[in-house]
Each structure stands twice: as C-alpha cells, then as structure tokens.
Amino acid sequence: MMLSRVAERIYWGARYLERVENIARLVSVYDNLLFDLPKKTNISWYNLILINSNADSFSERYKVQNEHNVVKFLLADNSNPGSLLSSLKQVKENIRTTRDVVPQDTWEQVNELDLYARNNIQQGINRTNRHQFLNTIIQRCQEITGLFEGAMSRDATWQFVVLGRNLERADMTTRILDAGASIVNQPNANQHANIGQVVWGNVLRSVSGYMNYRRGVRTAVQSNKVARFLLEDPHFPRTLRFCIEEMETAISRLPRSENVLLGINAIKKLKYPLSNGQELDETFRNYLNDLQISVSDLHNQFSDNWFAFNPSTSQKQPTRNNVIDIRFAGQA
C-alpha cells in the first residue's frame, strides 16, 4: 500500500535531486567550454538560459546577460524555481515528509547538502572556487543516489525514485544536445575550424560520457555520432534510450501501469535518422523539442495515473508551453 501523495513526493524528491546535480554539471561544463572557445565566437553564458527555456523569467529579473547574472540565476536565485538552491529546497521538503520510506541517513545527508550549498553559494557565483563548489555538489548528490542504490528495497517506493531520476535525466540529455546543436548552428560558428570538436567534447563531459563514448564509439568526436551515442546507446546510464528503458522496467513493476507503458512506446517510436555526416540542423533541434514534449507527456501520465488520482481524465494535448510548466512544477 502506498499513498499517492507519498509516491508523488518520492518521485519529485528524486527528480529535484537529479536536477540539482544536472544544474551543477551544466554550469561546470560551460565554465570549461568558454575557456576553450575562441574569444570571437558569439557564444555566451546566456545560452544556458535559452536551453533551459528560462528566457522570460531571466529577463524579469536581470537586464544584463552576463556570466555573473546567469550563474546567479541558475545557482542562487530563490525567485527562480529552477535554480540549484530552489531545487535543493524542494528535495528537502519532499524528503522531509517521506522520511519513513527512504533510508535512515537520507534526511541528514540532504540537510547537510542543503547547508553546504547555502553556506558556500558565493563560491559558486564567483569564478575562483566555482569548480570546487560544483564538484562537491555533484559528489554529494551522488552520495545520496548511492545511498538509495545500496539501502532501498526494490518496492514501489524504489520504482518512483527510478522514474523521477530517469525522467529528469532524459529531459536533461535532450537539453544538453540542444545546447550543442545551438552553438554549432550559430552563423559564425564555421569560421572556427575545431569548434565542433570543442563543443561536442564538452557535451559528452557534461554527462560524464566522454570516456564511455571513446570506448564505445571508437571514432573521433563527431556531432552526429555524439548525438547518436547520447540518444541511442543502450549501456551508458544517461542516454535517452537507457533512461527510457529504466523507466519502462520501473513502470511495469507498478500497479495499473498499462496506459503509462503506451506513453513509453510513443517515445520509443520517435526516431531521427542520424546517418554519417548528417548535419544537426534545425530539423534536429525540432526533433529534440518533440522529444522534450513527449517526456513531459510521460510525466503527465505518471501524474494522472498514480498521483492526481483521476484515472478517468483523458490525456492533455501537449504544447511547448506545457514543457516549461512541467519542468518547474512540483508541490510547495
């Protein structure tokens, strides 16, 4: 017996925990990327705002689109519901009321992580110690994920952890790919011979996938091969395919899952012909957008089926706005 509310909080707890780690990864990789790119490229920190669909809420708060403001918005801004600190607060609030179904040390570790992030947030905003700060955040998130792995029964609670984590990961992987595609598609990007190499290398690093790619793909870092790796590789745990399959398994172990499995099939059907040499152009970016929409549809299906408790509600029609709303949903 599992209350819908408990399931929902566990799911969001796992999602927000993954989001905290992903935000740290994204900022960290941009830090590297911008060092490596030629000064003349028009690529700026503001790209991070765009790929996270945050342009509107950013412009409500800041006039200048510089590094300091972007990093502050992404890491520290309490009024940005998707910032690292806001997400961490959501982890805390969701775990606080579900303490009895997660491993005993979870609450303490989440508290410590929250405390560390709040006390040291200035290190993340200023450049000097940023790397160290972000690394610690990532490490501590992984500690909590590891605690779940090692100490949780594989019951319904666990399945909701898996769903939350992998849905967030799948979403982030499409956004990181989109970030790469958007940079190399910029008008003056071709003027720099090795920009693709730099960008796609960093895309891989941002998901800790660089070495796995080298071992698995065995060719140089090429845009369409990186995309194919991140979308289709069955073994690496942050690829879209891997995340979808993890969710599929988890869903099939939960009660009343038939309808949700249909949603998984819908995502699986979305394929993009990534043959050799093909450009990752606007069509590819539209494809990524479609993927994001179907990922958020999947979330809606979880919600309708297990959390919102109105099984009879028909599926909502997806829109692009929907994607943005869902991304920062979660309960107070």
Next chain:
Amino acid sequence: MKHMKNIWDGYESEAHFDELISVTGDARISAVKLVQHVSEMEEGELDKRRQMAEATIQEMGISFTVYTEEGNIDRAWPFDIIPRTIPSDEWAQAAKGLKQRLRALNMFIDDLYHDQNIIRDGVIPEHVIKESPNYLPECKGVSPAYGVWAHICGTDLVRDGNGQFFVLEDNLRVPSGVSYMLENRAITKRVLPEIFEKENILPLDDYCDQLFDMLVSISPRKVEEPEIVVLTPGIFNSAYFEHAFLAQQMGAELVEGSDLFVEDDCVYMKTITGPEKVDVIYRRIDDAFIDPEVFREDSTLGVPGLINAWKKGNVAIANAPGAGVADDKVVYAYVPQIIKYYLDEEPILSNVKTYLCEIPEQREYVLANLDKLVVKPANESGGYGMLVGPHSTKKEQAKFAQLIKENPRNYIAQPTLNLSTAPTLIGPQNLEPRHLDLRPFILQGKDSYVTTGGLTRVAMKKGSLVVNSSQGGGSKDTWIVDTEAES
C-alpha cells in the same frame, strides 16, 4: 540520605511536596534505589549521562516543530535525565480515578448529543452547554460505538503540598505528548541502564498496541484488518513528529486531508493501486478544520464530506467530533457532579477548586483576588491566554478584570497551586527542585486503559509553574515503581 556528603546535600524543596525526597531529607520509598544510585556516581558522571541523553535525542530525531516566519525549525525535545518516581499502589488508585472520570465524561457527551437528561435534571445549566464553542449541534443524534466520543484523553494531574493528586484539566480534543512519554523511557533506558536492573520499574511500551486495539474495536466494518489512518494537519504542526511516530508504531498510514476523499458517504484514501476504503480515522486535526463542508469552509486540512460519512456510520473518528464539549473549563467544574449523576459513585480523583466567573458571587471573589488566583480562558489549550496572579503586574490584572467583566462565561479561576517538585539536573553537577505535572493518557473503546504513569512535564525555570513545551517546559521519564515486589 542524611549524613552523606554528596550531591543530595542541601537539596531542599521548601514548602512543596517533592516526588523523590521527603521533608526529612530521605528518599521516598519509590526512589530509594534511584537516589542511592545517583549518590554513588563519581563526580562528572551525571553530566556525562546528560550528554549521552542529548546525543540519543539527536540520533532518534526526537523533535517538536516550532513554526516561525523564517520557516519551521525542529527543536530538540528538552529532557531531564533524573526520573520522577511514583509507587505503584498510589498509581493504581489514580488510574482507577482516571478511568472512572473518562467513563463518566463519555456518558455525559453522549447524553448531551441525545436526550440531555443531565440538563433536564438540573445538574448543569443549559446555557453552559449552549454557549460552549465546542458543543456542535451537527453531532446531535449520532451514536458512536460503545457510546464513546472521547477515545483518547490526556488528563493533567498535579499534586498539592500534601502529595494528593488533583485533576487540573481534561484534554479531550487532540491531546499530545504520548510519543515523548515513550521516547523518554527509551532514552532513560540507555542513559541509566543500571537502575533498570535493580529496580522494579513497570513497563509502559504497550501504549501503541493498546491504541491500535482500541481503534480496531471502534471500526464500523468488522473485518480482520480494518484500515486505520492517522490524520495529521501536516509538517507545520508542532506535534507532527508525534503523528508520524504513532502511525509508524501502529503500522497505520499517516495521511493528510488531501489523501482522503468521500464518495457515497464512504471515506477512501488515494493510493497508487486505487481507492482504499478507510474504517477508522485517528485525527489530530481540530474539529473546526475537519470538514470544510460543515465547519470552517476555508480549511484545506480537512476532508469534504467526512462528517456525513461519520454520521452515516461508515467511518469511525477518534476522538469523535464534538467530544471537545467536555474539554471546556466551565464543564470541568461540574465533573464531580457528572460522575455522581451517571455512575452514582464518589469521584476517586478530586478537581482543583474552581471559581466560575459567570456566577456573580464567585466572579466577585475572583475580581477581588486576581493577585492570588490563576485565571484561565474556558477553551484554550497549551497554556495560552492565562493570568498567573502572583506573577502578574497590576496592569495585567486590570486587563483580565476587564476581560472577565466583558465575557464572564469564558473565564474560570483557580487558586495558585503549590505544585510538587522533583530534583532536576541544573548545570553539570547540581540538583535543584523544579515544579512538574503529569499527563497520563486514557483510552476508551470497547475497554479502558491508562498508561503506566504518563508524561511528566517540568518547568525548567526556577520557581516557574508553566510546564508547556510551547512555553519553555521540558520533560522527564516517569517511573511507576512496584514497591511491593521482591527485588
């Protein structure tokens, strides 16, 4: 412990009844081994044990929540390691009195919502009931199982200067503190394990089983495993820790209002497998918030339609809505008559002398003696809105005089009590007397049950009589010691 040069030297509770040490300076019969044990400890040992207790509290995550503007803070439970002891024969008598009292109160509540014979027979004036905000006309005609409305009662007992127990108040709405009673014992077992081997301390850990059995006994569906839930207002409630604790101990589901819904006058909880029918709700939400369709419409904590489902007999609610009518401090003054009226017995436990401000002669006495009395509003809990006469200023007295004149029905007054004390560890190596009370918990369903002892609350400030945790009080473990058993 005369003539021994040790920690007890100089311990004196002056004019108060001390729970551990008699006026001659000797340990009371239930405390002999405890006092002996403490006096044999090396210097610094008590402080070590105190630190051990603090670490245990942290580790167990025992807290109560204080809600402030900056967010909610979990505060550690203030705990004193020196237990308070009561001889078992003395306790047996008090327990009998508590059961008698709750039995009578339940008959009284049931009568109020049916024929009101007690009013017709002129034992209690009609207006007292009619004007009580806790009397809910919506509950008229409802007949809960066994005629029991108040299933869980937390009664505050105090001792006077002679050591006699008195009932200070009955908490029949959503009494809290029982989890701290249980945790206090768990901590003390770790901190003073040696004495548990030497002394016959009666166990108290069957409370959650008893609570569970009582809740099962009132289930409308007579099934093998009725679905029992604990309904909490949520994380911001100061007693959330207790709600979670009790649910966990009973293996019941901890639910919030939004987890439940009513369909065809039955209550269901929302689970990932679908709707699950609920049989018994142990609610920790006040009446006013329990059903927005019947009481406060702005309540988001409750369950729309719940009252109707309860009236139809499809779900049991503990305590039943409307039970709080007997929690009124004006009604309290009538409890001795209530016991006589329904049970034809003499009350085993006495009330504290109470002046009703609505009765002109008594009001005049109260107004003339505000500096000596404790004035309480009839329907507050948690020690709020009180005037403690001897500790009050002229200005506060004038304010209360005004309040009483404006709304005499809403105020009662009692003499300032000479509350008993017990030795409390103040600083690393110093025992001082501190005032305390005792809140036992009484259950009534098919059967009755009283906890073995209860929650002892201590006013940690010297001379203070206010023991409420919301006002800086702490607590102690309470030992009912079998003084007749062979050790």
